[in-house]
Amino acid sequence: MSAPIIYWLRNDLRLQDNPALQHALTSQCPLFFVYIHATDGQGWVAGSASRWWLHHSLTALQAQLDKYTARLYCFAGSPLDILPELVKQTGSREVVCSRVYEPAVLAQDAKLKTSLARHSARLEICQGNVLFVPGSVLNQQDKAYKVFTPFYKACLARGLPAEIIPRPKKMTVYRYDKPSLSIAELRLLPDGNWADGFGDYWQPGASGAHGRLRAFIKTELCRYREQRDVPRQDATSHLSAHLHFGEMTPQRIIYELSRVSNDSPVVAGEVDAVNRQLVWRDFACHVLMHYPLTSDEPFQEKFRRFAWKRGDKKLLTAWQKGLTGYPLIDAGMRELWQSGYMHNRVRMVVASFLTKNGLLHWKTGAQWFWDTLVDADLAQNSMNWQWVAGCGVDAAPYFRIFNPITQSRKFDAGGDYIRRWCPELRSLPSKYIHAPWTAPSALLQQAGIRLGMEYPEPVLDLTTTRQRALQLFKSLK
DNA sequence: TGAAATGTTGGGGCG
DNA sequence: ACGCCCCAACATTTC
Numbered sequence: 001m002s003a004p005i006i007y008w009l010r011n012d013l014r015l016q017d018n019p020a021l022q023h024a025l026t027s028q029c030p031l032f033f034v035y036i037h038a039t040d041g042q043g044w045v046a047g048s049a050s051r052w053w054l055h056h057s058l059t060a061l062q063a064q065l066d067k068y069t070a071r072l073y074c075f076a077g078s079p080l081d082i083l084p085e086l087v088k089q090t091g092s093r094e095v096v097c098s099r100v101y102e103p104a105v106l107a108q109d110a111k112l113k114t115s116l117a118r119h120s121a122r123l124e125i126c127q128g129n130v131l132f133v134p135g136s137v138l139n140q141q142d143k144a145y146k147v148f149t150p151f152y153k154a155c156l157a158r159g160l161p162a163e164i165i166p167r168p169k170k171m172t173v174y175r176y177d178k179p180s181l182s183i184a185e186l187r188l189l190p191d192g193n194w195a196d197g198f199g200d201y202w203q204p205g206a207s208g209a210h211g212r213l214r215a216f217i218k219t220e221l222c223r224y225r226e227q228r229d230v231p232r233q234d235a236t237s238h239l240s241a242h243l244h245f246g247e248m249t250p251q252r253i254i255y256e257l258s259r260v261s262n263d264s265p266v267v268a269g270e271v272d273a274v275n276r277q278l279v280w281r282d283f284a285c286h287v288l289m290h291y292p293l294t295s296d297e298p299f300q301e302k303f304r305r306f307a308w309k310r311g312d313k314k315l316l317t318a319w320q321k322g323l324t325g326y327p328l329i330d331a332g333m334r335e336l337w338q339s340g341y342m343h344n345r346v347r348m349v350v351a352s353f354l355t356k357n358g359l360l361h362w363k364t365g366a367q368w369f370w371d372t373l374v375d376a377d378l379a380q381n382s383m384n385w386q387w388v389a390g391c392g393v394d395a396a397p398y399f400r401i402f403n404p405i406t407q408s409r410k411f412d413a414g415g416d417y418i419r420r421w422c423p424e425l426r427s428l429p430s431k432y433i434h435a436p437w438t439a440p441s442a443l444l445q446q447a448g449i450r451l452g453m454e455y456p457e458p459v460l461d462l463t464t465t466r467q468r469a470l471q472l473f474k475s476l477k
Numbered sequence: 478t479g480a481a482a483t484g485t486t487g488g489g490g491c492g
Numbered sequence: 493a494c495g496c497c498c499c500a501a502c503a504t505t506t507c
Contacts, residue, residue, distance in 0.1 A: 399507045
């Protein structure tokens with residue numbers, strides 16, 4: 001059998017709209033599909049919920065590959081060891097993959113390139129799952145943008161890309177006859193039954209992604225701007241995890257949306273709003289590449305001496321478990337735990353609560369999200385936590401502190417979201433459901449709630465913690 | 478992609 | 493009829 005091209009899958013778990021795969025196919029060599037689960041873990045290794053997704057996404061990809069009688073060969077270890085070894089074994093001259101723009105991965109790719117060269121093989125890295133290649137969108141001074149709006153305008157001025165590439169008609173596939181692992185043997189699924197319910201909410205893989213996009217366009221798009229901030233409506237696309245794993249490209253989303261807006265100009269405004277969110281996603285990716293420390297250090301210098309609390313076990317545990325006594329916060333944290341996801345607005349509220357009212361370091365929260373979100377993405381997670389904490393790029397001003405009760409009344413007025421995730425509060429009338437401790441005791445009793453028993457007392461006082469945060473933030477100026 | 482404090486206005490109750 | 497007070501409702505400022 002002639003030497004293969006090694007197609008190294010990473011966060012590009014799809015066959016259509018795949019420039020790297022398209023490139024690999026031009027060579028006419030048989031394709032050797034390889035996935036490597038890195039076990040040399042340092043820094044930000046994929047969290048538990050993310051690995052749950054990955055397991056199912058790889059399984060879905062294998063199902064797609066079945067149609068080409070191709071197999072995905074899995075390995076565990078360091079790509080720096082495994083790929084040179086595979087090249088040696090198979091006589092391959094080229095390894096093809098899609099770019100991952102995380103700083104640690106970029107550094108590893110550089111090493112890999114050298115190491116493969118010693119085996120006379122090249123590493124061809126094609127554009128990753130972004131609209132614009134990080135580094136290619138710069139301001140007048142040739143510097144990276146630090147503020148979203150000008151970045152957004154610069155992107156619009158170039159025109160948002162909407163290229164699509166059909167899935168390959170046929171492929172020649174390579175048969176590897178030495179030992180490799182099955183997807184199950186990568187042991188990606190978490191121990192215990194925590195993630196078992198995720199399947200009720202998600203269908204990882206490209207076909208799940210396309211199904212979700214179709215459903216979004218059909219039922220949510222027309223009310224996107226009006227309803228996307230309402231947690232119970234959640235008229236958002238739910239495509240974040242699909243995008244993270246490269247099961248779908250943002251270009252595909254823009255393409256499909258533009259077809260809709262051509263057909264019905266009424267939704268053009270909605271489409272712009274969705275596209276704007278896609279540009280935010282690119283922005284985060286660009287920022288992390290230009291400022292590689294921002295997954296670990298505050299972007300703004302002055303925040304390095306801010307007195308974040310190192311630990312507050314009681315508060316942190318209450319927050320993680322959804323037992324803070326503030327229903328909107330608790331609903332969000334339980335949605336996260338049970339579904340691997342949280343509505344965007346609620347993410348902002350719980351993050352503000354932890355970092356501003358609770359004064360816990362934003363990395364504490366980022367770590368929890370990292371482990372529990374199916375859409376965990378280093379660039380998005382880091383930028384957004386820093387944004388809320390006030391220390392990031394284009395950050396929320398320090399005095400912007402969300403009041404979870406006010407936010408709850410505003411965006412979950414009927415209490416539907418709270419009732420969905422905090423069933424013990426179900427019988428409380430909407431008037432009191434946002435702040436149960438204000439309810440008359442007879443009403444609480446009638447609803448079957450004893451504060452401190454069925455539902456906790458508030459874990460902290462909003463007014464005093466707000467004042468405390470304002471003091472601390474002010475002294476930083 | 479706030480919230481709270483403070484300021485302003487205007488309608489209605491009331492003596 | 494009139495002025496006074498109260499207090500929503502809204503606007504502005506401050507953190």
